[in-house]
Amino acid sequence: MVRGAIVGLGNVALEGHLPGWMRRPDVAIVAATDVEPSRRAALQAQVPDARWYADTDDLLAHEALDFVDVCTPPSTHAPVATAALRSGVHVLCEKPLVISPDELPPLAQLADARGLVLHTVHNWHHAPIIKRATELIAERAIGDVRRVVWQTLRTKPAATRDGTHGNWRLDPARSGGGVLTDHGWHVFYVIRRWVGQTPTSVTARLETRRHTAWPVEDTAVVHLAFPHATAEIVLTWAADERANRAEIVGTAGRLELRDDTIVFVRDGREQQWPCPPALSNGSVHRDWFDPVIDQFLGEVTGAAKPDGNLAEAALCTTLENLARESSRRGGSSMSVPAAPTTAW
Numbered sequence: 001m002v003r004g005a006i007v008g009l010g011n012v013a014l015e016g017h018l019p020g021w022m023r024r025p026d027v028a029i030v031a032a033t034d035v036e037p038s039r040r041a042a043l044q045a046q047v048p049d050a051r052w053y054a055d056t057d058d059l060l061a062h063e064a065l066d067f068v069d070v071c072t073p074p075s076t077h078a079p080v081a082t083a084a085l086r087s088g089v090h091v092l093c094e095k096p097l098v099i100s101p102d103e104l105p106p107l108a109q110l111a112d113a114r115g116l117v118l119h120t121v122h123n124w125h126h127a128p129i130i131k132r133a134t135e136l137i138a139e140r141a142i143g144d145v146r147r148v149v150w151q152t153l154r155t156k157p158a159a160t161r162d163g164t165h166g167n168w169r170l171d172p173a174r175s176g177g178g179v180l181t182d183h184g185w186h187v188f189y190v191i192r193r194w195v196g197q198t199p200t201s202v203t204a205r206l207e208t209r210r211h212t213a214w215p216v217e218d219t220a221v222v223h224l225a226f227p228h229a230t231a232e233i234v235l236t237w238a239a240d241e242r243a244n245r246a247e248i249v250g251t252a253g254r255l256e257l258r259d260d261t262i263v264f265v266r267d268g269r270e271q272q273w274p275c276p277p278a279l280s281n282g283s284v285h286r287d288w289f290d291p292v293i294d295q296f297l298g299e300v301t302g303a304a305k306p307d308g309n310l311a312e313a314a315l316c317t318t319l320e321n322l323a324r325e326s327s328r329r330g331g332s333s334m335s336v337p338a339a340p341t342t343a344w
Contacts, residue, residue, distance in 0.1 A: 002297060003065050005031040007056050007080055008072035009039040010160055012094060016284040017069055018046055020293055027297070031063045056080055060087040067092060067117075067300060073168040074176045078103040081118065085110045090117040092296050095185045097313040099176030101321050104314055117299045120313045123288040124186040125193070129262050129275035133248065133255050137194055141264065142250030145195050148231040149247045152183045153239035156211075158283035170214050178216030180206060180320060183235045188319045189312045191224065191231050194248060198315065199224040199231075202334045204323035210238035222323050225333075244279035 004021065006013050009032055021029050032043050033053040040052045053059035060068075060083060067090040070080050078098050081091045085107070097120040098104045111118035124130055137145060157169040157179070168174040175181055192198065202224055206217040218238045224231040246257040253266030260278035264271045277285070298304025322334040 002027050002067065002300065003030050003063075004067045004069060005029065005033075005059055005063060005065050006043075006069045006071060007033055007059070007084075008070060008076075008094075009034040009036070009043055010071060011158075012284055013069070013071035014039075014042050014046070016286050016289050017071060018043075019286055020289040021069070022046065023290070024293065024297075027293075030065070031059050033059050056083055060084060060089065065089045067296075070094060073174040074099045074181065075174045078107060081107055082110065085114055085116055085118065088114060088116070090119075090296075090300050092117075092119050092121065092292075094121050095313075096120075096176065096181060096317060096320070098317055099181070101314075101317050104317060108310060108314075117296065119292075119296045119299065119309050121289070121292050122186075122189050122309060122312060123285060123292050124190055124279075126288040126291040127275075127279055127285065128277075129257055129260065129279060130190055132262055132273060132275050133246075133257060134193060136255060136262075136264065137248065137250075140252075142248065142254055142266065143252030144228065145248055145250050146229050147247075147249040148191050148194060148229070149249075150187050150191065150231065150233045151243070151245045152179075152187065152235045153241055153243045153245075153280075154179075154183075154237045155239055155242060157182060157237050170216055172216050175216065177320070177324065178206075178214065178220075179218055179235045179237050180204075180220040180222070180323060181216075184220060184222065184233070184320055184323070185316045187233055187235070188316045191233075192312065192315060195226050195229045195231070197226045197229065199226050199319065199336050201225045201336060202319055202322040202326055203331055204326040205331050206324065206327040209236070220323065220327075224319070242280045 021027050029047050029050055031051040033056055043050055068084045070077055070093040074096050077093050081093055084091050160167045204222040207219045209219045211218045219236040222233040244259050248255040256263040259280055260276045262273045262275050295307055326332055326334045
């Protein structure tokens with residue numbers, strides 16, 4: 001039996017992660033902590049025997065754990081993960097793993113030195129429509145990918161659980177940024193896998209188009225240049241609808257992702273596959289978490305080899321940092337380091 005604890009009991013933990021762990025006969029969630037004491041009742045409604053701790057340090061000091069699942073706001077990810085790794089505990093962490101590229105090398109070095117797994121929840125790889133598109137690309141159904149267009153459209157950010165601290169997504173001190181931080185990370189790792197190359201440059205514009213009182217951006221327009229492809233990304237909390245769309249253009253055809261339907265076009269013929277649920281259907285996706293658990297526990301037990309997750313995380317934080325710098329410079333092109341994934 002693998003023993004774990006959850007740090008942070010917001011919506012994603014209570015509605016996504018915890019149900020996923022509870023489906024596993026080989027895992028016991030034995031403890032949890034959150035800054036909101038009122039969430040203890042929500043924990044015990046699902047796991048009556050789990051012990052509650054006032055803070056992470058107290059939890060790590062008193063529990064014999066195999067792993068912690070970090071579901072706190074982004075600014076706390078690096079310190080919580082560091083404390084867990086120093087305690088000899090494997091770490092699964094919600095995205096973004098870190099909010100600054102400088103935070104990742106010490107974490108990766110610490111995990112490596114202790115022989116521990118440090119893994120980020122890249123669950124969008126397992127969305128049915130993303131998975132099907134990735135399979136078709138791997139089968140060369142559309143030839144070589146040459147262009148990707150992506151849109152994430154929202155009218156507002158995802159809600160956080162009721163409490164006294166407000167929506168952390170709108171507080172740059174806790175979130176690290178606005179829509180680019182919240183959605184860009186997913187888009188970066190998905191497009192990187194589709195194109196099969198590392199971007200060479202980034203240009204971006206970050207704006208507050210509608211929610212002008214917010215201290216974070218509500219819209220991000222990002223362009224990625226690859227050696228043989230391009231990607232145009234629009235992320236916004238200022239749309240009039242909630243939707244996700246993408247087009248992947250290859251040398252022999254194209255794929256269109258229309259929220260819950262994938263369309264394959266080649267040689268003038270069109271084929272469609274329904275791939276529910278829609279990408280825009282809520283912010284918690286329970287079924288997408290199960291394969292993340294499989295990979296993480298596989299690495300913890302030695303049954304699975306690392307799948308490049310940490311390298312993906314390094315690239316994502318690099319791209320976000322460069323996109324922000326590009327916007328500060330008026331949309332200037334920023335070169336991506338030749339090997340951002342091995343900076344440590």
